[in-house]
Amino acid sequence: MVSDRADETTPFLAMEVFRRASERADAVHLEVGEPDFEPPGYVVDAAVDALRRGDTGYTAAAGKLGLREAIADYYDRTYGVDVSPERILVTPGSSPGLLLACLATLDPGDEAVLTDPHYACYPNFVRQTGATVRTVELDATEGFALRPDRFAAALERDPEVLLLNSPANPTGAVMDGDTLREVVELAETRGTTVVADEIYHGLDYDVEARSVLEFTDEAFVTDGFSKRYAMTGWRLGWVVVPESYADVVNRLVQNLFICAPSFVQEAGRVALEREDDHLDRVRETYRERRDLLVDAVADWGHGLDLGYTPGGAYYLLVDVSELGDAFDVADRLLDEAGVATTPGVDFGPAAADYLRLSYATSMDRLREADRRISVWLADV
CATH class of the missing domain: 3.90.1150.10 (Aspartate Aminotransferase, domain 1)
Incomplete structure (x- = not known):
């Protein structure tokens, strides 16, 4: 059955x-x-070089330390925030990071708040935990902007998770820093954990995309290489977790995914470390x-x-x-x-x-x- x-x-x-x-x-x-x-050609070269030297085995479930350090450096130079590599877990794509965040924070009967519209797969990540979805409708006449007051009523029920996505799929809306700060503070007053999907960061045109990590250390943040580096089929991403969740999420990775491919992790490290235009x-x-x-x-x-x-x-x-x-x-x-x-x-x-x-x-x-x-x- x-x-x-x-x-x-x-x-x-x-x-x-x-x-x-x-x-x-x-x-x-x-x-x-x-x-x-x-x-980028240097990313392809890094993967090929890793394959040729036999870098094809398991890694630690959390991912190679060199890649996690490169991700931590990315947050430092891009957003000015200090993220310990111990809070970063490498995943086979960013979607597993979202699933891990849901599994780590939601139980059957819990509630997660999403925007409407939202990325199509979000409700299914929530459903795998037995939790339910509550949505906050965005207004097309406002360009589908995420307004803090639209979240207030939904958060009065003290949901366990608020899932944010900026820049957003499917709308392309981007939250400015003041709005993101206010939404994060609103969630924290209700004891709601913020899960932020930041996979489209770097692809912002009019308003600078800000990371949730600039405003709290208690959020889950997922990102990856698919969009910025055109590495969709390489399946490489990461999730940043609150310090208190690092051990449990590591155990989930060990059991569900083992690890991300080793040679692809080398390519990801080079992508982040190489500064160019x-x-x-x-x-x-x-x-x-x-x-x-x-x-x-x-x-x-x-x-x-x-x-x-x-x-x-x-x-x-x-x-x-x-x-x-x-x-x-x-x-x-x-x-x-x-x-x-x-x-x-x-x-x-x-x-x-x-x-x-x-x-x-x-x-x-x-x-x-x-x-x-x-x-x-x-x-x-």
């Missing part, structure tokens, strides 16, 4: 759309958040792509509405309600125009009338998507 937790785990629609779109050789992929960049180039490229797609949506007409400019990550949420059901619109765009998008319902009820469009693809492909959608809309 299938367990209730497994049965209640919902599919990730973006990957379902990706599967369908991959059957079309001419599809323009705006559905998945996978960078089209290659990892890689991230600046990536950020500016995404800014140009964002601006192109924002302008394109404004020109499409037909009631399509964006209403805001995302400040980070590489997504837009576009209101397609005047064209019909978002599922149907996504199906027609793929079948009739060859453009793959993700129905917004994957990201919560507040996004049900929207499509998520990713601009993690080339300018040429974005222009082609714009052309195809414009032609398609002319016949609608």
Whole structure:
């Protein structure tokens, strides 16, 4: 018999759309958040060198000390915060870090608060613990900004966890420092543990993304190499934990994941230690792509509405309600125009009338998507 937790785990629609779109050789992929960049050459070289010298065995569950020290140095130079390597655990991707945070803080019957919209997989991480989800709806007219007053009512119930994501998937919203500080202080007054997904840090365009660790040592923070370094398939991330949780999370890693791949950890260390203009180039490229797609949506007409400019990550949420059901619109765009998008319902009820469009693809492909959608809309 299938367990209730497994049965209640919902599919990730973006990957379902990706599967369908991959059957079309001419599809323009705006559905998945996978960078089209290659990892820096020195990162690839570091992995190959590690393989050639036989660096293919187990590591400590927490990860190689050299990588954890490089991560600690990253927090020092980027945010001016002192994080002990003992609080850092390396994970095979950032998603395991989120699961570990949930397993370490939630019991059956507990409650975790998420924003709505939210990353599609968050509720499923919570469900694996037997806890329940409570959502705080964000306002599209405010650019899906995270406002402290919107969290106040939800936190009155003293939930165990508040899960934050900035820059956010699927909205691209970025919390400024004052807002993040206020939300963290609000959570701490209720005894609620903050879990922050910071995987899109570094991809911020108008407002500087601030780390939760600047405002508290008692939060869980996940991050990784997939987005900034285009290392999605390398599966390398980390979680920073409060000091009192380091031992228990280490035990969870030992049992659930053993460790992240050793040679990939070497590549991650080099990525963090090498100072160059890689991230600046990536950020500016995404800014140009964002601006192109924002302008394109404004020109499409037909009631399509964006209403805001995302400040980070590489997504837009576009209101397609005047064209019909978002599922149907996504199906027609793929079948009739060859453009793959993700129905917004994957990201919560507040996004049900929207499509998520990713601009993690080339300018040429974005222009082609714009052309195809414009032609398609002319016949609608």
